[in-house]
Amino acid sequence: MANTDQHVAVIGAGSMGETLIRGLLQAKVVLPENLTATGPRPERLKFISETYRVKTTHDNRAAVRDADLVLLCIKPQIFDRVFGDVAEFISPAALVISIAAGIPIYAIEARLKPPAHICRAMPNTPVIVDAGSTAIAISEHATPHDVERARAIFEAVGTVIQVEESLMDAVTGLSGSGPAYVFMIIEALSDAGVRVGLPRYQAQALAAQTVLGAAKLQIETGEHPGVLKDRVTSPGGTAIAGLATLEAGGLRTTLINAVIAATQRSQELGELTRKKT
Numbered sequence: 001m002a003n004t005d006q007h008v009a010v011i012g013a014g015s016m017g018e019t020l021i022r023g024l025l026q027a028k029v030v031l032p033e034n035l036t037a038t039g040p041r042p043e044r045l046k047f048i049s050e051t052y053r054v055k056t057t058h059d060n061r062a063a064v065r066d067a068d069l070v071l072l073c074i075k076p077q078i079f080d081r082v083f084g085d086v087a088e089f090i091s092p093a094a095l096v097i098s099i100a101a102g103i104p105i106y107a108i109e110a111r112l113k114p115p116a117h118i119c120r121a122m123p124n125t126p127v128i129v130d131a132g133s134t135a136i137a138i139s140e141h142a143t144p145h146d147v148e149r150a151r152a153i154f155e156a157v158g159t160v161i162q163v164e165e166s167l168m169d170a171v172t173g174l175s176g177s178g179p180a181y182v183f184m185i186i187e188a189l190s191d192a193g194v195r196v197g198l199p200r201y202q203a204q205a206l207a208a209q210t211v212l213g214a215a216k217l218q219i220e221t222g223e224h225p226g227v228l229k230d231r232v233t234s235p236g237g238t239a240i241a242g243l244a245t246l247e248a249g250g251l252r253t254t255l256i257n258a259v260i261a262a263t264q265r266s267q268e269l270g271e272l273t274r275k276k277t
Contacts, residue, residue, distance in 0.1 A: 064089050
């Protein structure tokens, strides 16, 4: 059942904000008439209002003033400016959920009236197709009910894990940025298919479905990826020839280094915020 008394403000109705609005409504965390979305573009707000039957406004302060849950869907580069403008208008009892990469809980808490109820979340872009992975970390004063509400939102668009905040930069480097790595792999496999004679549309379809199917097989069986890899690999066969080439090209090391680099960038963004706090 929806909580008919709960009011929600979504600050930033971009693609991720829209997806989470859909999640909020699907999970019945809020009724449409009790949700207010904000953004700078009139045409975008008109689309959100007409599609989801929610309220929209350009005024962030007005949106958060009576909200029981504030969802911050803003980029880390503008977080300080946008959140700094509205923080004092947020109720101490409200749950504040931030998806800004690298912005630590204490940097959010420092701007709010105590006791602050905060959930830091890192969803990835597959939430758009209800196949996302989201990690959440909670503040000291967040209640079990706060956690339940946060999980309900993100479980409506994928899977959720709860981690210590110290691991959020690592989550950002792995699953937050990870879809970009996988898209590049799909693109490379598709190019390879074209190189060996397949039409582009067929190569791309085969590459994408292969990645999807392999991931689904690993998730549903719970087997170690190495075990599943070995099942595809026969002595002197095609798969081992391809795997040897991947090893020679340093695929493992390159992917590991990509996650490390993205994690470090998340840490840098957080550090910039800490200097401003």
